[in-house]
Amino acid sequence: MSETFSVDVRITPRGGILDPQGETIARALGNLGYEGVSSVRAGRLVRIEIEAKSADAAQSEVERMCEELIANPTIEDYVVRVRDTVGQ
Amino acid sequence: MSETFSVDVRITPRGGILDPQGETIARALGNLGYEGVSSVRAGRLVRIEIEAKSADAAQSEVERMCEELIANPTIEDYVVRVRDTVGQ
Numbered sequence: 001m002s003e004t005f006s007v008d009v010r011i012t013p014r015g016g017i018l019d020p021q022g023e024t025i026a027r028a029l030g031n032l033g034y035e036g037v038s039s040v041r042a043g044r045l046v047r048i049e050i051e052a053k054s055a056d057a058a059q060s061e062v063e064r065m066c067e068e069l070i071a072n073p074t075i076e077d078y079v080v081r082v083r084d085t086v087g088q
Numbered sequence: 089m090s091e092t093f094s095v096d097v098r099i100t101p102r103g104g105i106l107d108p109q110g111e112t113i114a115r116a117l118g119n120l121g122y123e124g125v126s127s128v129r130a131g132r133l134v135r136i137e138i139e140a141k142s143a144d145a146a147q148s149e150v151e152r153m154c155e156e157l158i159a160n161p162t163i164e165d166y167v168v169r170v171r172d173t174v175g176q
Contacts, residue, residue, distance in 0.1 A: 036139035043133040045098050051124035
């Protein structure tokens with residue numbers, strides 16, 4: 001029996017990779033008067049609903065998708081996490 | 089005494105809001121032969137390091153930043169989560 005799983009992929013720029021979007025947010029926060037912000041990194045969050053036989057199967061399928069399409073492993077790190085099953 | 093906290097903001101398109109980036113990923117996954125994907129939603133992940141007196145203070149400061157700058161509450165939902173303190 002297959003179930004539908006909700007899976008989150010958190011994609012962040014690798015350490016040392018320039019992140020102009022994060023720098024822009026950091027600068028804007030400073031201009032707005034926010035203090036104490038030492039770093040802002042901007043990444044992506046992709047939420048996938050996928051049918052699979054188990055949580056482990058959903059996890060490894062989404063990891064394959066990340067390698068092949070969703071993330072750019074040269075400049076991005078990603079973490080895949082199965083959140084829960086989705087009610088049919 | 090202040091500490092530096094690492095705070096994650098997960099920003100997702102609200103239900104019913106069009107998400108062309110998510111739809112593009114879904115279509116590309118289908119073209120690559122992945123089956124069983126019923127939904128892809130693409131959002132943003134912003135990771136902030138901020139000095140604050142407590143985890144609660146860091147949380148509410150970042151929530152203010154979201155309302156004012158980081159998220160667009162008209163079309164996006166956001167969740168703020170303090171992850172941990174950052175070694176000095």
